[in-house]
Amino acid sequence: MTSKLPSTSRSLPIALIRAREGVMSPIRDMLSETGITEQQWRVLRVLAEYGVMDAKTLADRSSLLFPSLTRIAATLREKGLVTQTRDDQDRRRQIIQITPEGQQIIDDRADQAAQIVEGFKTTLGVENYETLLDFLALLDPGSRG
């Protein structure tokens, strides 16, 4: 088979990068006032949604590699937005929990973030938006059978 590469203007990886940049740009603008990064925001959101959990689960749910999460957790601890304690049953595990201060950041920005998302739903149309999420899930090996 002598297939040829698609033009970079029609490349899936590049399209994913550009779409991500388009989506994250207004979110980053919103977060710039809070002093936390996009990834720190993501970790706090997962903790707010699911509650306390161990670091490995948190990394998975936040779509972060473990070394990244280790650093981000340290930063969030310094900011007083999460606490980290060792699990007594399995002393390898670190249990991470959001603090009231961390929860406050989520609460303060949830509406604004939701409106940004609504804007993209409007851009694509609600039906296309859901279809897009389905297609993206198919590209994620973690959500395929």
Place this chain on the structure above:
Amino acid sequence: MTSKLPSTSRSLPIALIRAREGVMSPIRDMLSETGITEQQWRVLRVLAEYGVMDAKTLADRSSLLFPSLTRIAATLREKGLVTQTRDDQDRRRQIIQITPEGQQIIDDRADQAAQIVEGFKTTLGVENYETLLDFLALLDPGSRG
């Protein structure tokens, strides 16, 4: 308006990250043998497709921020995969060109990379694949009206 954030399991930014990871993982595996990174590959591909160009255009077409491109170009120069010369007409501009060694890397892996892409087309179906690219373009402010 008291909108609520979508669950992180149905979050567009996270879905984009996970999809990108799913797509790039096999490409990174392929590139690991060559000693170049995903971004260096992207730069070489753009240069191979469009030919010689200035650094700003290269950054745009590669979807890289300028500071990143500066570093990547330096790395590729050290590897002997590109050359960089100052533009005589506009001495602010840096002209970047792929070398035969750089072109060889593209040529050696083009078929393999194309087959990886074909795999995703099969996963989604050709029609859905094209629809996905269209949706992603709508999220990219650089390609909207």
Place this chain on the structure above:
DNA sequence: GCCATCTCCTTAACATGTTAATTATTGTCA
């Protein structure tokens, strides 16, 4: 020509992505 301004590029500083090595703890099985 001169100055303000803009553009292209580089550098710096910090955060994250990525892979590999290391440590501490737990689980397994002969």
Place this chain on the structure above:
DNA sequence: TGACAATAATTAACATGTTAAGGAGATGGC
């Protein structure tokens, strides 16, 4: 039990993402 494998987390090293600042060259109005 004791050796060995597996797991959770950290650390290290290097590349990139991101924002801000700075340097060099071009541009336009006066």
